[in-house]
Amino acid sequence: MGSIPQCIGNFTGMILGKKSSATEPFHGVIPRSLEQLVSLKYLDLTRNSLNGTIPQNIGHLKNLITLYLSENILHGNIPRIGQLLNLQNLDMSLNYLESLVSDITWPKQLVYLNLTNNHITGSLPQDIADRLPNVTHLLLGNNLISGSIPKSLCKIDSLYNLDLSGNLLSGEIPNCWSATQQNLSEINLASNKLSGVIPSSLGNLSTLAWLHLNNNSLHGGFPSSLRNLKHLLILDVGENHLSWTIPLWMGNIFSSLQILRLRQNKFHGTIPSQLCQLSALKILDLSDNNLMGSIPQCIGNFTGMISGKKSSSTQPSEGPRYVEWYEPIASRIRIRYVSDTILLDTSPIRVNEIS
16 A cells, blocks of 8 residues: 555545455555544554554644554654543554663543553553552563562452563552452463462452463462452453362362463362363363372363364453463363373363263
């Protein structure tokens, strides 16, 4: 399609949309003349080949409500967008942006914020709740953010989806999650350097559907307060140092659970037969633990694992999707023992192959 012409600034009432699938992408830089589009409300340049930096004067677009620049080749610092007092939706994901997260100024009315897959560094501001009081989607995964998780995140009652996965976060997960956060459906803290125990206050989040804590250094076990998470669809705590027994109550409480991933921990004891009550389960991964005894015969009766049976209910009703990681092992079971006989090794097999 070519580059965006400088004269585009002459179209003061123009609304730019992203390219259709039938056209070639834009390339080159984002022209500085965009600042002349003072009436612009929606700017979507997603999935192009735009390079260079984001113009600093983009803050002049005072009427902008939505700014989507994701999936380009943009680099450099994020410009001052705190001046965009009407901005509600901001997506700069899948670029090469390098700002310090604490230096970025946000409009307080921002609702959707997606900076995943960039090179954002530094520590999250401890007053993040004051900076983003209305945010519903806070998506900062796959960056280089370090430091601790701010406790003030527990004060954002509007929060629906929190993704801080794939960073360098350390310390303990805050134990301050509140029942007033009635919209919080997805928490992804996977692949960081988090330590400590699973906080009991997570049990206050009665609407939680996805909980990803895998690939950290958590120890202990499951707090009994997690019994309150009756709408949980995904529970992934694999690749940690959890060492308790698998709770008997899981089978009774998590009736909607579709993915239970406990692999590569230090869980001991036997596999509770109560897990067989998880009729919706599609993936069960207990491999690389210290489990002993026999596998309950009813494990082979998971109707949700029948080959070819698919359901879209693994995904909450709104918000970005992260289910793709699990799809290669969908409808499979992995169990590994350290008893006299290793019945199943770590290679996934279909449940109807278990004899």
